[in-house]
Amino acid sequence: METAFSLQDLLTTIRKHWFLVLCCTVIASAAAAITSYYLLTPIYPAETQILVNQKSSSNIEQYQWAQNNETDLRLINTYNVIIKSPVILSKVIEKLELDKTLESLAGQITVSSANNSQVVNIVVMDKQASQAVKISNTLADVFKKEIPILMNVDNIEILSVAKLIDNPKPVKPNKLLNIIGGTVGGLMVGIILAFLLEFLDTRFKSEHEIEGILNLSIIGLVGAIALEKETNKPMKSRRVRRN
Structure with missing residues (x-):
């Protein structure tokens, strides 16, 4: 059995796990900014x-x-x-x-x-x-x-000769490039995690997934059946009046 993966599936997965993707992107971008501005030594x-x-x-x-x-x-x-x-x-x-x-x-x-x-x-x-x-x-x-x-x-x-200028600019680190790289990296990690969660979830979420996997047409649907809870109360006998 083969399952086809389309662009629509990609967008659907990202929309479903958008919060996870957003969190990974923001965290990676913030980490790159903090590292570039406060941890790396300018050269x-x-x-x-x-x-x-x-x-x-x-x-x-x-x-x-x-x-x-x-x-x-x-x-x-x-x-x-x-x-x-x-x-x-x-x-x-x-x-x-x-x-x-x-x-x-x-x-x-x-x-x-x-x-x-x-x-x-x-x-x-x-x-x-x-x-x-x-x-x-x-x-x-x-x-x-x-x-x-x-x-x-x-x-x-x-x-x-080399001269010392006012307010010299360091060549390392490239702060903007590091932040862009961190943002892109966080986005990719978020998307990968979203797909990982999606593939680990083996439940069928719609009738269309079953149709695509079994390659069979759907001829009918069974609606949800509400089951009554069992009680320990004795059943009352009912009398039926006859006219």
């Missing part, structure tokens, strides 16, 4: 940009300039690794007197560069906006000073 970003470009004289030949430019592009991938290396991060921790391990500090740093671009972006995430700015700028400064020693090249310039 602030700070970005510093460095330029990888070898210094050259004005009378340098064109092919030599192109060769230097190609060399800088090949070095960028290496620089991206060196920026987050212990030799650089240890000096940043020492200079700022940070109470962090190398691993935790490396987890706060994101280094990226666009294809064929000589600009490297250093983004630092921290619970304090001012601390993120300090780490980002110090990291770029330490890297610029150490790279000539490590690579025997002097091709780093700080293009832009």
